[in-house]
Amino acid sequence: MFYYFGFGSNISMASLKAKGVSPIQSQPATLHGWRLRFNVQHFFRNEGGVGNIQYTGSNEDKVLGMLHECLDDNLIDLDAAEAHGYGYNRITLDVETNEKSNVSALTYIGTPEFIDDSCLPSRRYLNIIISGAKQAGFKEEYIHKLMAQPVLTPSRYPKFIPPSGDYSVFNNHNISSYPLYTVLHGHVFDMSSARSHHDYLKIFFGGKDMTLFHLKRLDSSDNKETLDDIKYNKLNIKQQEYLNGFLCEYAMEYDYVGQFNY
Numbered sequence: 569m570f571y572y573f574g575f576g577s578n579i580s581m582a583s584l585k586a587k588g589v590s591p592i593q594s595q596p597a598t599l600h601g602w603r604l605r606f607n608v609q610h611f612f613r614n615e616g617g618v619g620n621i622q623y624t625g626s627n628e629d630k631v632l633g634m635l636h637e638c639l640d641d642n643l644i645d646l647d648a649a650e651a652h653g654y655g656y657n658r659i660t661l662d663v664e665t666n667e668k669s670n671v672s673a674l675t676y677i678g679t680p681e682f683i684d685d686s687c688l689p690s691r692r693y694l695n696i697i698i699s700g701a702k703q704a705g706f707k708e709e710y711i712h713k714l715m716a717q718p719v720l721t722p723s724r725y726p727k728f729i730p731p732s733g734d735y736s737v738f739n740n741h742n743i744s745s746y747p748l749y750t751v752l753h754g755h756v757f758d759m760s761s762a763r764s765h766h767d768y769l770k771i772f773f774g775g776k777d778m779t780l781f782h783l784k785r786l787d788s789s790d791n792k793e794t795l796d797d798i799k800y801n802k803l804n805i806k807q808q809e810y811l812n813g814f815l816c817e818y819a820m821e822y823d824y825v826g827q828f829n830y
Contacts, residue, residue: 571673572646573597573663575604575633576619577693580700585791586784587649589642596704597635597663597671604631606689606717608655608678611769612817616720617687619697620678632706635663635673643674650676654768688720692810695787728815730755736826744775749825750818751777753798753811757822766821777828779811786810799830 569592577583581594603624606617621631638646650656656676663673689697694717701711738756743749748760750773759770783793788806797803803811 569640570638570643571671572636572638572642573599573633573661573673573675574636575599575621575631575675577696577700578636579632579634579704580696581703582789582791583696583700583785584636586789588645589636589638589649591636591638591642594634594636595665596706597633597665597673599631599633599661599663599675601625601627601629602631602661603629605678605685606693607683607685607687609682609684609687609765610690611651611655611766612814612821614720614723614813614817615690615693617684617689618693619689620683621675632701632710633663633675634700634704635665635671646674646676648772651768651772652676655679655682688718691719691722692785692787694719699787723813725813725816728755728812728819730827731824735824737829738826739829740777743777743828747774750774750822751779751828752782752815752818753779754828754830755815755818755824756826756828757818758825759822761823762821782811782814783807795830 574584584591599621601624602621605620605622608618608620610616610618647658652658655678657679658674659677660672660674662670664670694714698711698714701714738749738751743751748770749756749758759766759774762770779798780793780795783789784791786807
C-alpha cells in the first residue's frame with residue numbers, strides 16, 4: 569500500500585478511475601511551499617499544458633489535492649498514466665491532511681524536457697480539475713482561483729477525411745501484431761516516424777485502439793462508455809467532435825495506414 573498525492577486531473581475520482589486506479593480511500597490534503605502550474609506540454613498540441621507543481625519555499629504558496637491510499641498494483645497504472653520517466657518523474661513529498669498530520673506521499677513532477685511555461689490548460693482539462701475540487705470540498709477561494717485560470721484557445725478542426733487510396737483493414741485479432749500502429753475511431757495510424765515528443769506514446773498507444781481512452785478523458789465522461797457505443801455509433805455530438813479533433817491531430821503526427829473493423 570502507498571499514498572499518492574493527486575493535484576491535477578487526478579483530484580477527480582472519475583478521472584482517476586478512468587486510468588484504472590480505484591483508491592482504498594481518499595481525502596483532501598495540502599502541499600505547502602509549492603504552487604500549481606500548467607506547464608507540462610501535453611503530447612498533443614490541442615491539449616496545451618497539463619498540471620505540474622513548482623517549488624517556491626514560500627509559506628504563502630500551497631497546492632490543494634487529494635491524498636489517495638492505493639494498492640501496490642496501482643503504481644503501474646499511475647506510472648503509465650503519468651508517462652513516468654518521460655513527461656513526469658515520480659517523487660516523494662510530505663503533505664498535510666485536514667487533521668494537520670503530515671503524510672509522505674508519491675506524486676509526479678514535470679521533466680525539464682516537457683516544461684513549457686507558455687502553455688495553458690485546455691478547457692476540458694481545467695473543467696475536470698474544477699469539478700474534482702468542488703466534489704472534494706476545496707475552499708471556495710481556491711476554486712475561484714482555478715476558475716480564473718486562462719485556458720488554451722480551442723483549435724477549429726475540419727471534419728476528418730481519411731486520404732484516398734487502397735488501404736488495409738485491421739481488426740482486434742491482428743492489430744496487436746503491429747506494435748507501432750494505433751487505432752482511433754475506426755482509423756489506423758503508423759507512429760514510426762512520429763517526433764521524439766511521442767516516443768512514450770509509441771509504447772503506450774502501440775498495437776491498441778485508443779478510442780475509449782480518449783472518450784473517458786472527456787470532461788463530460790461518466791466512465792460508462794463502451795466499445796459498443798463506438799461500434800454502433802452511439803456517440804453524442806460532443807464525443808464525436810472531441811474524437812474528430814484527435815483524428816486530425818493523429819493525422820498531423822502519424823501516417824495513415826488503414827481502417828479498423830470493430
